[in-house]
C-alpha cells in the first residue's frame with residue numbers, strides 16, 4: 001500500500017523559523033517542500049531548509065543508550081542507563097551539594113524541553129547552574 | 137527582534153551590522169533584497185565585504201571590533217546636525233543630555249582613525265539612517281561575540297532611540313538568533329540568572345509562585361554560565377554535567393581547555409542524536425530524537441512561537457528529549473514530571489510565564505503567535521515597544537569604545553574572525569551528515585586577502601597553518617578580497633580542524649560571551 | 664467541486680486507481696497529499712486552487728517508489744502540462760496516470776500569468792482565457808546587449824544557491840544534476856558561479872519548461888527566472904515549432920539528439 005503525506009513543521013536550522021512540509025513515504029522522510037502559506041518564508045527556503053530531512057535517517061544516529069564500562073561506551077537498556085544516572089547523580093550531589101551539578105541545554109531542542117531541563121536543574125537538583133549556547 | 141521578519145521589507149533604511157545575513161539567515165536576507173528593490177537604502181558595517189555588503193548602498197569597512205566607535209560616531213554626527221528625533225527623545229527616553237556630552241569626543245576624525253571608515257561615509261550613513269522614514273537595525277553574532285558585546289548592543293539601542301527608529305512598523309532593533317530555538321531556550325530560562333520568562337530570582341513573589349507550582353524550595357543564588365562552568369570543572373566546583381544536544385568540544389572557545397575539563401568530570405551525561413566529539417567523552421549517553429520525531433515548539437528570532445510536529449517514529453530506541461528528561465527525573469524520584477505530551481508542558485509554561493500566558497497549542501495550530509501575549513484574547517505582538525518600553529522610559533546608556541582583548545602583535549600578526557559558512561550549521565553534526573550540503577563543501581578553509589597571500593607566498597588551495605596562543609589548525613587557503621588585509625576568516629563547523637582551537641575565551645564581563653570574533657593568529661604555509 | 668470529489672471517490676473505491684495526488688487542507692495549510700481508499704474520509708478536506716505545489720513532481724516521486732502503481736492527480740492546467748512532458752520524456756507511463764482536471768479562475772490565471780489555465784477536460788471550475796505576459800521579456804529586449812548582460816549579472820548575483828528553482832520544478836526530473844557537478848560549477852560559493860549556474864539551468868529547460876512559474880515563486884532572491892526560461896522557450900517554439908506542455912504529439916527537438924539523426928553530422 002502506498003502512503004504519501006506531508007507534515008507541516010518548522011526548519012531545524014537557523015532562527016528565521018521557516019515553515020516546511022516534510023514529505024513522508026511509508027514511514028521515511030523523502031524530502032522537503034517549502035510551506036507556501038507560512039507568513040515568514042512564503043514558499044521559499046535556503047539550501048539548509050531544503051535539505052532538512054537528510055540527516056534524520058543518517059546511519060550514524062544513536063539508537064540505544066550507552067554506558068561507559070571499563071573505559072568503553074557499551075549499549076545498554078534504558079532502565080540501566082537511567083538508574084546509573086540516578087545513583088551517580090545522587091551520590092555526587094549528596095557529597096558535594098547541588099552546585100556540583102551543571103546542565104548545558106540546547107538551542108536546537110524545543111521550548112518545552114528547555115523548560116523541563118531547567119525545571120529539573122532547579123527543582124530536582126536545586127541549582128541555577130544551567131545555560132545554553134546562545135552565547136556561542 | 138523588536139520587529140517581525142515581514143516588516144523588514146517595508147523599511148526605508150536598514151543598517152546591517154555584524155551580520156553576514158545571506159549566509160547565516162538567508163531568508164531574512166532576501167527580505168532585505170526585497171526592501172532594496174522597493175527603494176530602501178541598505179547600509180552594511182562589517183570587517184568583511186560579505187555577500188550582502190556587495191548589494192549595499194553604503195558599505196562601511198570597519199576594522200574588527202570597532203563597532204562601538206562606529207555607532208558613537210554616527211550618534212555624534214546625528215546629534216550635531218540636529219537629525220535626531222526630538223519628540224521621541226523627549227517623550228519616551230531619559231538620559232539624553234548625558235549621552236550628548238558623552239559622544240562629544242567621538243568626532244568624525246577620531247572615529248575614522250579608530251575604525252578605518254572614511255569621514256564622508258560616516259556622514260552619509262548617519263544621514264541615511266536618521267532621516268529615513270522607517271529605519272531598522274539588523275545585527276547578529278558579529279555584535280555579541282566580543283568582550284564588548286553588551287556595549288555594542290547598548291550603543292545600537294542608543295542609536296535607535298535617538299533617531300526614534302523603534303517601536304514602529306519596520307523600525308526597531310533586530311538581533312538575528314543563530315539557532316532555531318535560541319529564543320525559546322532563553323525565554324525558558326535555560327540561563328543561570330533568571331526564571332522562565334525573564335522573571336527575577338530576587339523577586340519573592342516570583343519565587344513563591346514557582347515554589348508553589350513545583351512543590352520545592354528554589355535556590356536563589358544565580359548559577360554559572362557555560363564558560364564559568366567549564367572553569368569550575370577544573371577547580372572541582374562542578375563534578376557532574378548534563379549536556380543536552382550540545383557539542384562544546386566544537387562550539388566552545390579554546391577546545392583543548394574544554395577537553396581537559398570534560399575529561400576530569402566524575403559524571404558526564406550526554407543526550408544527543410549523533411556520536412559527537414562530546415559524546416566520545418561521556419560516561420553515559422542518552423539517544424534523543426530529531427525535530428522530525430517529536431512534537432513541540434520553536435520560538436524564532438522574531439519571538440514567534442511555532443509548532444513542530446512529529447512526522448515519523450523515533451529511530452531505533454531513541455526517545456523524544458522531553459520524555460528523556462522526565463525519565464531521568466523519575467529515576468531520581470521526582471514526583472512532578474508526569475506529562476502526557478509537550479502540549480501539557482506548554483500549558484504549565486503558560487500558567488507560569490506571563491509573556492506566554494495567552495498562548496496554547498490550539499491557538500498556534502495554524503500560524504504562530506509572537507510574544508508577549510498575555511491573555512487568551514491578546515493578538516501577536518508584531519513589533520515591540522509601541523507606546524512604552526518595558527521599564528517605562530528608555531534610558532540612554534552611553535558606552536565608551538574599548539579595544540578587543542587580544543590584538544595582533546609581532547608574533548601573531550593577523551586578526552582571526554570566525555563565523556559561518558553558507559552550507560553548514562553550528563558544529564556541523566547535522567549538516568555534515570547531509571549529502572546536499574557536504575556536496576557543496578565538506579572541508580574547512582581560511583579566507584586570506586590577496587595582498588597577504590602574496591606576501592606569504594600562499595596559493596589558493598594550499599594547506600596553511602594558523603596558530604594562536606592556544607593551539608594550531610591546518611586548513612586550505614582561499615584567496616579573496618572579502619577579508620581585509622591583516623585579517624583572516626575561518627568557519628567554525630568543522631570538528632577536525634575546529635576554529636575554536638584558536639579562539640580566545642576572554643569574556644564579556646556582563647553576559648560572559650566569549651570573543652569568538654577576534655583573536656590574534658600567525659599564518660604560515662605548510663611545507 | 665462535488666463532481667470532482669465524486670469522481671475521485673469512485674475511482675478510488677471502484678476503479679483501478681490506488682491513490683490520487685491532490686491538496687488537503689489541514690490546520691489551515693493546504694498541503695500535497697495522496698488520497699487513498701483506506702482513508703477515504705480525507706476527501707472531505709480536498710481543496711483545489713488554494714496554493715500551488717508541484718503535484719506532478721510529487722506524483723513522480725511516489726511512482727518511482729512503486730513502479731506498478733496506478734495513480735491519479737488533481738491537475739490544474741500547469742499540472743497537466745507537466746504530466747504531458749513527463750510522459751513525453753518517458754518519466755511517467757501515461758496509461759497509469761488518471762487526470763482529474765480542474766480549470767482555474769480568471770484571478771488565478773492572472774496571478775500565475777498562465778498560458779493555459781485549464782487542462783484538456785475538467786470536473787471543476789470554468790475555462791477562462793489564457794493570460795499571456797510578455798512584458799518582462801519585452802522590457803529586456805528593448806535594452807542594449809550590454810545593459811541586458813549587466814541586468815542579468817546583477818540578478819544572478821543575488822542568488823543564494825538554495826536550488827529551490829530546481830527542487831520545485833516539475834520538469835527537473837533527472838536523478839543526477841549538472842548543477843551539482845563541481846568540475847562545471849564551483850561548489851560551496853554564494854552566489855554560485857555567474858552566469859554559468861543560471862545559464863546551464865536555462866539551457867536544460869529550453870524544451871521542457873512548461874511555464875508554470877513555480878521556480879520564480881520559490882526563488883528567495885526574487886530573480887525573474889521565468890522570464891529567462893520564457894526566452895529559451897520562445898526560441899524553441901520559433902525554431903522548431905515545438906512548445907513544451909502545449910504541443911501534444913511527437914518528440915521534443917532535443918530528444919532527437921540521442922537517435923544519431925543529428926549526431927552523426929556533428930561528429931559524435
Ligand code: SF4
Nearest residue numbers: 011013014018046049
Ligand atoms: S530554511 Fe534556511 S533561512 Fe529558513 S529557517 Fe531554515 S536555515 Fe533558516
Ligand code: SF4
Nearest residue numbers: 832872873875876878
Ligand atoms: S516555469 Fe520554472 S518551475 Fe515551471 S517548468 Fe519552467 S523552469 Fe520548471
Ligand code: SF4
Nearest residue numbers: 822823825826828882
Ligand atoms: S531559487 Fe533563486 S536563489 Fe535559489 S538557486 Fe534558484 S535562482 Fe538561486
